[in-house]
Amino acid sequence: MKLKSFFFCLFCLGVGLCFAQDNDIPSEDQPKPFKPFFVYKDKGSMNRFVPSGYMPTGECIKMNDAWQQNCYEGESCVKVQYDVACSAQSRHWAGIYWLNPADNWGDRKGGYNLKGAKKLIFWARGENGGERIAEFRIGGVGQGRDYPDSDTASIGPVILSKQWKEYDIDLRGKDLSYISGGFAWIANVDDNPTFCTFYLDNIRYE
Numbered sequence: 001m002k003l004k005s006f007f008f009c010l011f012c013l014g015v016g017l018c019f020a021q022d023n024d025i026p027s028e029d030q031p032k033p034f035k036p037f038f039v040y041k042d043k044g045s046m047n048r049f050v051p052s053g054y055m056p057t058g059e060c061i062k063m064n065d066a067w068q069q070n071c072y073e074g075e076s077c078v079k080v081q082y083d084v085a086c087s088a089q090s091r092h093w094a095g096i097y098w099l100n101p102a103d104n105w106g107d108r109k110g111g112y113n114l115k116g117a118k119k120l121i122f123w124a125r126g127e128n129g130g131e132r133i134a135e136f137r138i139g140g141v142g143q144g145r146d147y148p149d150s151d152t153a154s155i156g157p158v159i160l161s162k163q164w165k166e167y168d169i170d171l172r173g174k175d176l177s178y179i180s181g182g183f184a185w186i187a188n189v190d191d192n193p194t195f196c197t198f199y200l201d202n203i204r205y206e
Contacts, residue, residue: 009080010178021112026177029136034117034118034205036205036206037112037117037204037205038183038203038204038205039120039122039151039182039183040065040200040201040202040203041074041203041204042141043065043066043075043076045074048100048127048182049066049099049100049181049182050077050099050102050103051063052099052103053098053099053103053141053181053184054096055094055095055097055186056086056091056093057090057095058094059086060082060083060084060086060087060090061080061083061096062080062081063078063080063081063082063096064079064081065078067079067199070119070199071201072123072125072164072202074201074202075121075202077158078183078200078201079197079199080096080197080198080199081196081197082192082196084189084193084194084196087189092188092190093189094187094188095135095184095186096184097141097181097182097184098181098182098183098184098203099180099181099182100182101113101143104142104180106141106142106144106145106149107142107145107146107147108146108147109146109147110147110180111149111178111180112178112179113176113177113179114171114176115177115179116148117171117176117205117206118170118171118172118206119165119168119169119170119171119202119206120126120138120153120169120171120183120198120203120204120205120206121168121202121205122136122166122167122168122201122202122203122204123164123165123200123201123202123203124136124164124165124199124201125160125161125162125164125165125199126160126161126162126197126198127162127195128162128197129160129161129162129163130159130160131187131192131195131196131197132157132160132187132191132192132196133156133157133158133160133162133186133198134157134186134187134191135155135157135185135186136156136158136184136185137156137169137182137184137185138152138179138181138184139151139152139153139155139176140152140181141181141182142180142181147178148178149178149181150175150176150177150179151174151179152174152181153169154169155167155168155169160198164199164201183203
């Protein structure tokens with residue numbers, strides 16, 4: 001009787017160990033954690049979108065995405081100079097979209113499935129402080145064309161500080177199955193009558 005009880009206990013212990021090991025194995029149905037997906041990290045790094053979508057035409061913007069002075073982290077950051085005097089002579093607003101592939105406004109297939117991302121995070125600062133960005137945005141490209149983005153989200157207006165500050169765009173509940181417009185900023189003359197230079201760094205989906 002004691003021998004039977006001994007073998008029964010061994011059997012129960014083995015079943016318990018197997019069950020515990022099975023529970024340690026991730027289920028195929030369990031969603032994988034979303035890894036950081038970079039719009040911009042450093043010049044020359046694995047950046048998934050290209051700052052090619054100059055709006056409305058680009059003649060009033062100077063951008064350097066290999067700027068190396070006083071960046072938030074890493075080897076480089078993005079410096080943007082919005083020439084408001086130039087813009088006042090034309091459309092009174094300007095902006096840049098980071099696109100995939102470059103120059104794609106929805107006429108070509110591209111973009112990424114970013115399902116699982118909860119937010120887009122980025123760091124920004126102004127040259128002097130007080131620079132006003134009307135909108136920071138993701139998605140919204142290609143409406144009415146062959147390959148439109150599946151959704152859009154934005155924050156703004158944002159008044160920048162002279163010190164680096166982290167911002168995020170909430171993506172919960174958004175359809176991120178197809179995004180060609182990875183990131184964008186828009187500013188205007190009315191909000192920045194004399195000067196608008198600012199910096200961006202570490203732009204990523206998480």
